[in-house]
Amino acid sequence: MRELLENAYGYLFEDELIEEIIKVAQYRKFKSDDYLIEIGDAILFMPLLLSGAIKILREDEKGDEFLLYFLERGDTCAMTMNCCMGKSKSKIRAVAETDGEMLMIPVEYMETWLTKYKTWRNYVLESYNIRFNEMLEAIDTLAFKNLDERIYKYLVDKVKVLGNTEIANTHQEIASEMHTSRVVVSRLLKGLEIDGKIKLHRNKIEVLKF
Template sequence: MKEELLQAYGFIFENELINEIASIASFKKFKADDYLIEIGDNIKSMPLLIEGAIKILREDEKGDEILLYFLERGDTCAMTLTCCLGKSKSKIRAIAETNGTLVMIPIEKMEEWLTKYKSWRNFVFDSYNVRLNEMLEAIDTLAFMNLDERLFKYLTDKAKVLGTTEILNTHQQIAYDMNTSRVVISRILKSLELQNKIKLNRNKIEILDF
């Protein structure tokens, strides 16, 4: 475990903290489309993402979802941090975008490390700041962008997280993430293809204008 931690977090945490994480944390492997955290779950451990990508979603009273942000290697979820520190139930849903690995840290260690390790304190505060900015960006996207712009931003954001220009999602999966219909997504994707921004294949979208 230590080698994986060093590769993902060695540039963030001091070696003493890496050793402590390796001694008390547990590994959790996941597969694409696995539900990792559900709304209403009691959070008993905090995740550090070693490998893979995870999407964080919010649900309204009608059960409709909207994508808040993606997590990638070296990240943690600020919403989960809040639940851990406040001992409250999860307000988000976390779904694996790819196969990957998490390190799960017991919540009782979180407060202890805030005073014990400066790097941990900075990591927690930086994570809050990054996710807050991403959620503000999501609000701006909803408020100020038309659906064509939102969809292209969604595709390019996902490409950056996955490190590829090929998005292996069906139109229906994209529609779920963007809280709209498959027909609307298909129409806009065809429009983006005509603009030479993307190329459509069966269950695959290639981004050309990146």
Template structure:
């Protein structure tokens, strides 16, 4: 476990902090599509992702979901930080995009380490900054981009997160996360294929440029 943690966070945290993380954290494995955090949950621990990818979603009053951002190895979730430290209910849903592993940090240690370790404080502040920029980008994409551009960005982001140019999502799954219909997604995907940006296969989408 030490080697895995150091590979993911060793360039950020000093040895003493890594030792504390290993001492107090709870190890958790998860499977693709597993619900890790649900809207309305009280969150008592903060995740440090050491392997895999997680998508963070918001839900509107009709129950439709909107993708905010992905978490990758070496990341944590700013929404989780806020809920933990403020003892608020979660306003996001976290769903595993792939199989993975994470370490869960007790909330009391999060607060203690803010004053004890400069590297931890920098990590928390930088995490807030990164997640804020990603949410602003998501808002800009929703407000200013056409739906075909949004779908292509969604596919490009998946390529970066998963490390593969072949995306296994169905047209219906993409439609759900894009707040549109499967028919519209299928039509726009065909248009992207004609532009040479993707290649449609029977059970996958291959991204050719990103």
């Protein structure tokens, strides 16, 4: 655990905090598509992502999902932290985008560490700032971009998170996350291919420009 923790967070946290995290954290492995947090769950732990990627989703009254942001190694979830501090239930769904590992910090340590460790306080505040900006970007994308632009941004974001220009999502999976139909997604993806931005293969999409 120590090596994974130091690789992901050693440049952020002092040795004393690393030691405390090792003592109190629970280690968890997860697989791609695992549901890690559900809407309405009581939040008892704050995640520190050691490897892999997790997508954070909101759900509307119709049950449709909307992607807020991705978490990668070295990240935590600001929405989860907010629920921890407010002792409220989860308002988001966290789903594993890839296989990975994380440490789960019991919520009772969060407030103590805010006053005890300056590096922890800076990390929490910076995480809030990053996630807030990402949510603003997600709102701007939904409000101001055309659907083809939104789909292209979605694909580019996936490339950056996965570190791979080839994406295995089906047209139906993209349609579900974009709140549209598979037929519309297929048509717009074909347009992006004609523009030279992507290449469509039988079971994958290759992003050529990003």
